[in-house]
Amino acid sequence: xxxxxxxxxxxxxxxxxxxxxxxxxxxxxxxxxxxxxxxxxxxxxxxxxxxxxxxxxxxxxxxxxxxxxxxxxxxxxxxxxxxxxxxxxxxxxxxxxxxxxxxxxxxxxxxxxxxxxxxxxxxxxxxxxxxxxxxxxxxxxxxxxxxxxxxxxxxxxxxxxxxxxxxxxxxxxxxxxxxxxxxxxxxxxxxxxxxxxxxxxxxxxxxxxxxxxxxxxxxxxxxxxxxxxxxxxxxxxxxxxxxxxxxxxxxxxxxxxxxxxxxx
Amino acid sequence: xxxxxxxxxxxxxxxxxxxxxxxxxxxxxxxxxxxxxxxxxxxxxxxxxxxxxxxxxxxxxxxxxxxxxxxxxxxxxxxxxxxxxxxxxxxxxxxxxxxxxxxxxxxxxxxxxxxxxxxxxxxxxxxxxxxxxxxxxxxxxxxxxxxxxxxxxxxxxxxxxxxxxxxxxxxxxxxxxxxxxxxxxxxxxxxxxxxxxxxxxxxxxxxxxxxxxxxxxxxxxxxxxxxxxxxxxxxxxxxxxxxxxxxxxxxxxxxxxxxxxxxxxxxxxxxxxxxxxxxxxxxxxxxxxxxxxxx
Numbered sequence: 436x437x438x439x440x441x442x443x444x445x446x447x448x449x450x451x452x453x454x455x456x457x458x459x460x461x462x463x464x465x466x467x468x469x470x471x472x473x474x475x476x477x478x479x480x481x482x483x484x485x486x487x488x489x490x491x492x493x494x495x496x497x498x499x500x501x502x503x504x505x506x507x508x509x510x511x512x513x514x515x516x517x518x519x520x521x522x523x524x525x526x527x528x529x530x531x532x533x534x535x536x537x538x539x540x541x542x543x544x545x546x547x548x549x550x551x552x553x554x555x556x557x558x559x560x561x562x563x564x565x566x567x568x569x570x571x572x573x574x575x576x577x578x579x580x581x582x583x584x585x586x587x588x589x590x591x592x593x594x595x596x597x598x599x600x601x602x603x604x605x606x607x608x609x610x611x612x613x614x615x616x617x618x619x620x621x622x623x624x625x626x627x628x629x630x631x632x633x634x635x636x637x638x639x640x641x642x643x644x645x646x647x648x649x650x651x652x653x654x655x656x657x658x659x660x661x662x663x664x665x666x667x668x669x670x671x672x673x674x675x676x677x678x679x680x681x682x683x684x685x686x687x688x689x690x691x692x693x694x695x696x697x698x699x
Numbered sequence: 700x701x702x703x704x705x706x707x708x709x710x711x712x713x714x715x716x717x718x719x720x721x722x723x724x725x726x727x728x729x730x731x732x733x734x735x736x737x738x739x740x741x742x743x744x745x746x747x748x749x750x751x752x753x754x755x756x757x758x759x760x761x762x763x764x765x766x767x768x769x770x771x772x773x774x775x776x777x778x779x780x781x782x783x784x785x786x787x788x789x790x791x792x793x794x795x796x797x798x799x800x801x802x803x804x805x806x807x808x809x810x811x812x813x814x815x816x817x818x819x820x821x822x823x824x825x826x827x828x829x830x831x832x833x834x835x836x837x838x839x840x841x842x843x844x845x846x847x848x849x850x851x852x853x854x855x856x857x858x859x860x861x862x863x864x865x866x867x868x869x870x871x872x873x874x875x876x877x878x879x880x881x882x883x884x885x886x887x888x889x890x891x892x893x894x895x896x897x898x899x900x901x902x903x904x905x906x907x908x909x910x911x912x913x914x915x916x917x918x919x920x921x922x923x924x925x926x927x928x929x930x931x932x933x934x935x936x937x938x939x940x941x942x943x944x945x946x947x948x949x950x951x952x953x954x955x956x957x958x959x960x961x962x963x964x965x966x967x968x969x970x971x972x973x974x975x976x977x978x979x980x981x982x983x984x985x986x987x988x989x990x991x992x993x994x
Contacts, residue, residue, distance in 0.1 A: 503868060533870035543861035546884050555879070556869035605865070612869060 439668065441471070445686035447676040449663075451478040454616055454646035455500060455535070460512035460522070462495055462504065462670075469495050469508065471670050477616075477663075482638060482647040484657040484678070487667030488698070493650045494620050496667065500648065501535035501618060502528045516616075533560065536609035540621040542601035544593035544608070549585050552593045552604055553611045560612070571611045579607035580637045599630025603637060610641065617641065619649040623656065635660050654694060658682045666690045728969065735966025738959045744967070748915060748944065753956040757964050759915040761971075762931065763832070763938035767911060768900050770836035770934065775843045776893070782844075783851025788877055807845035811906040814842045819909035830937040835911025842906050843896050850892030854885040883987075890983035897979075898972045904942040912937030913947055941968050 453476045462470035470492045477483050485493040498504045500514060502521065505528065514522040521531050544552050553572050562568060572589070576582040581603040585596070593604055602622055609617060619638070623631040638647055638660055651657050657664055658678055665675040666689070674681060674690040685691040692698045700708075742756060749755030790796040818838030828834040858881045866876030915938060918931040925932035939947070941964055948954075948961045 501868065503864065529870045529872060531870075532868055537864075537868035539861060539864060539868075541861055543859070543865040545862065545865065545880055556866075556871060559871055559875055559879070608865075608869065 439673070439687075439689040441669070441671040441673075443687055443689070444672065445674045445676065445690075446474070446672065447680075449476045449478050451481070453477065454479040455514070455516045457496075457499070458513040458515060460496070460499055460510065460514065462492070462499060463509040463511075464507070469670050470499070473512070473672050475665060475672060475675055477646060477648055479646050480642060480644065481662040482642045482649060482660055483663040483665065484661035485648065485650045485665050485667060486652075486654060486657050486693075488693070489652075490669075491667040492670040493665075493667040497618050497620055497648060497650050498537075500616070501532050501537055502526075503532075503537060533612055534614050535616045535618060536612055536614035537618045538602070538605050538609055538620070538622050541625050542598055542605055544596070544601050544604050546592070546594055548590045549593050549596070549604060550589040553608050556608070557611060571613075575607040575611035576604075578610055578637075578641060579603045580633060580640070581607055597630070599626050599633060602626060602630070602634060606634070606637060606641075610645065614645070616646045616648065619647065621650050621652060624652055631656070654682075666693060668693070731962070731965050731969055734962040735964070735969075738963035739966060743963055747917060748960075749954055751953060753954055755954060755956075755960060757941060757944060757960070757967060759918065760939055760941045760944040760964070761967065762920075763911070763915060764901055764940040764942070764968075764971075766932070767832055767835050767839065767907070767938060767940055768897055770832060771839035771843060771900055772893070772897065774836055775840040775847055775896075778840070779844055779847035779851055782848045783855060784877060786848070786852040787855035788873070788881070803845045803848055806841075807849065809842075811842055811903060814838055815906040815909045817841070818906065823910060829935070830910065830912030830914075831935045832911055832938045833934040835907050835938065835940075836934070838906050838910040839900050839903065842903065843900060846899070847892060847896050850896070851885075851889050854888030854892065855881055857888060858884045887983050887987050890979055890986075894976050894979045897975055901972055901975070902942050902968060904940070904946045907940055907943050908946070911940060911943070913939050913943055915939040915944075941971075 456474075456476040458474050460470060460473040461468070473496055485497060487493045495504065495508070499510050499522070504510050510522060512522065513520045516531075516534070519526070545555060547555060550572060553575055554568050557568060557571060562571075573582065576585065581600060584600060585591075585604075593601065596604060602625075606617075606619075606622070623634045626634065635656065638649070641647060642662075649657075649661065661678045663675070664678040664681040666673045666681065666685075666687075668689055674685060674687045676686070680686075681690060682694060685694060689698075742754075744756060744761065745758050746754075746756030747758060748760065786796070786799065790799070815838060818834060818841065822828045822834040822837055823830060826834075828837075855877075862880055862884065863876055866880045867873070871879075916936060918933070918936065919929045920931045922930040923932065924930050925934060927933065928936070945961055945964045945968070948957050948964070952960075954960065
């Protein structure tokens with residue numbers, strides 16, 4: 436495996452409105468150090484993709500952003516969202532996760548009806564108005580480009596849907612909460628190409644009103660849908676720039692090697 | 700040997716083994732039912748047991764068994780549920796948890812006679828409960844708790860972690876996620892465990908001989924006040940169960956028709972357990988479908 440100098444970094448400044456940023460985030464799993472000094476700013480209403488080899492820490496980093504690592508790892512540093520450090524112990528993590536939603540690698544719909552998948556969390560967060568629930572059900576499914584396929588089967592089990600439909604249901608479930616930011620951890624890696632392209636279309640539509648941060652293994656996917664790209668290597672952020680710059684003129688040798696496939 | 704041949708051989712062996720299990724089960728069940736069913740009739744099910752003369756029934760014993768089962772489940776299920784949720788969802792992977800798990804395993808392999816004698820010393824003598832349904836139910840709880848806890852823990856653990864993450868990522872608390880998402884998904888497994896435990900309780904004799912006692916005093920099935928002496932619901936009365944009755948009839952009975960009573964009682968026992976199994980399974984499926992909207 437080639438070795439690269441982790442001090443060689445290129446983090447471009449973002450001159451747009453920032454939705455969320457991290458400041459020197461460190462992650463430890465027990466004694467092993469998984470993320471080193473991660474400092475990134477994520478622009479609002481843009482798609483940012485996190486790329487890198489397996490084990491580079493991109494998923495770990497993503498999970499820090501809505502405190503999903505709480506019980507698993509030790510996360511230090513600041514995560515700033517609306518001028519608040521959401522990595523602080525005093526923060527209400529449930530509230531954080533309502534603002535920052537997450538979609539996982541494997542579709543994980545609840546073993547409930549399609550309708551209840553969307554409405555379950557809403558009801559549990561105190562939304563009981565029937566009109567409001569109906570509105571959210573419809574708009575979230577429409578936004579996730581699933582409405583036309585399921586509108587007649589809302590009471591059927593979500594488990595009867597195909598993998599791609601389940602994943603779009605999970606996206607709908609997240610956006611029904613009206614989050615600001617949507618985190619996606621390799622949302623298409625378990626899906627076939629047709630489902631993948633549907634998910635990508637969905638994300639591009641959603642980026643008009645949501646800030647999207649997506650971890651992906653698929654570099655074509657990153658270059659197709661994202662506006663910004665961060666390249667992770669062995670727990671370090673090596674390069675962060677507009678996607679077109681990363682894929683056409685990377686600043687750092689490690690990025691160039693990774694993108695051209697001449698890596699490791 | 701080539702792959703095809705060895706595969707055929709392995710398949711053959713597996714079919715053979717399963718055949719052995721099925722044969723044993725069917726012949727045992729068949730034997731009990733064949734011997735017992737012809738002697739089961741309405742009179743047998745609805746009359747009192749006789750000590751000396753022929754023609755006694757098992758009305759009280761059958762009721763006692765059911766009542767004891769229900770009481771034991773009422774006591775043990777909530778405890779096992781709590782412990783199971785703790786072990787599956789909250790327990791950290793450390794030596795304390797290891798000790799808890801080991802204790803549960805040891806407890807589950809305790810012979811039921813030991814549980815019965817322990818119950819006799821603690822409940823009947825020390826706590827002064829006397830030979831009573833309550834003492835029996837508590838002893839059965841000791842007997843039942845380890846298996847039920849393990850079963851609930853395993854059912855909960857078998858729900859994929861992705862479901863927990865889904866709940867958490869939507870801003871639900873851990874408790875909500877467990878009770879509203881994980882528990883419903885684990886329900887069929889928990890129910891199966893509950894049925895198995897019920898069968899074990901229903902057929903248990905050794906743990907009850909010294910706790911619930913071996914006599915079935917006449918009770919008044921019209922008296923619904925559990926705090927009166929003669930009520931059939933009175934938990935403080937001694938209560939011989941069906942399984943204990945079978946044991947007793949076979950060991951020390953002087954009735955001329957002891958053999959008939961024994962085989963008929965055994966058949967009744969098996970049939971009730973069978974009804975229990977099928978009923979609970981049907982109910983569980985229905986419940987699961989309702990909760991998950993699966994068609």
